[in-house]
Amino acid sequence: MKFDVDLYKVKALEHCEDPKEEHILCGFYYEVAGVDFLDVGNEGFTERLECPINTYPIRPYTVCRNTGVKINGEYLYEFDLVIFGNDDRMGIIVWNEFVMSYVINPSNNYSSFLRLKGPDSHIKKIIGNYMLSDADSKKFQKYSDDLDAKYRGPEPTVECRSQQHINREIKRFLPKN
Structure with a gap:
């Protein structure tokens, strides 16, 4: 059986000062000194791979398992x-x-x-x-x-009952003397 390391990845939004610059990242989640990070490895966000570590701060409330x-x-x-x-x-x-x-x-x-x-x-x-x-x-x-x-709500159903049957059902719910 082959171990699939991708099972432990999460998706999250990159934490940027300008929300318009935030990108969706997929990688391994970890926390250091109260700051949440994603390690995207070599297959992460390709436009930012000049960063040697490939680790980005994320918004913790956006983590998707x-x-x-x-x-x-x-x-x-x-x-x-x-x-x-x-x-x-x-x-x-x-x-x-x-x-x-x-x-x-x-x-x-x-x-x-x-x-x-x-x-x-x-x-x-x-x-x-x-x-x-x-x-x-x-x-x-x-x-x-x-x-x-x-x-439009549930479809109405036609129910034909005799008056005698209805009276009997009502009596079940009335208080007993």
């Missing part, structure tokens, strides 16, 4: 924005404490989830990262708002 799941040969990270399902729905990858697993959250406006290995959650592609990109964040919020605008 590797899920260990590969989609089309690319690792899936926390808060990745994905296209999934037969009807090309959009969702984000989040950790769910209840099921102790990564799940797909299909909306920003409510808290339902789909398991990564479920029948309705076949991930087709990764299209961005909700945490690391304002554009991806706004895209997913708009998608969620559009879904909510289309939702």
